[in-house]
Amino acid sequence: MSGVLRGVLAARSLLRAPAMSQRAGLTTKPAKEPVGAAETAISMTVFMIAILGPSxxxxxxxxxxxxRK
Structure with a gap:
């Protein structure tokens, strides 16, 4: 019985897909061009309107x- 069980487990391990390692595309370099204060203010205003406007x-x-109608 244990030989049958080992065979089944071995067959299942062969059918499984190999483990894939996931890597995020992170960079540690500084930005190519610095973001100015005006760009930051505009983007934060747009996000604030987009999020808080509907609510x-x-x-x-x-x-x-x-x-109720």
């Missing part, structure tokens, strides 16, 4: 959303 709209119109 602010819903909260501002909450009473109209509560009404």
């Amino acid at each position: 602010g709209w819903v909260l501002a119109n909450l009473e109209s959303y509560k009404e």
Whole structure:
């Protein structure tokens, strides 16, 4: 019985895909061009509007959303 079990386990290990190592594309070099203060302010403003805009709209119109028609 143990020989059959060993054979089954050996066959299963052969069918399994080989383990793949995943590597992230991380770099430790500094940026090629420094990011200026204006670019930083513009990008943060765009992200703030994109994230907080829809939720602010819903909260501002909450009473109209509560009404059942």
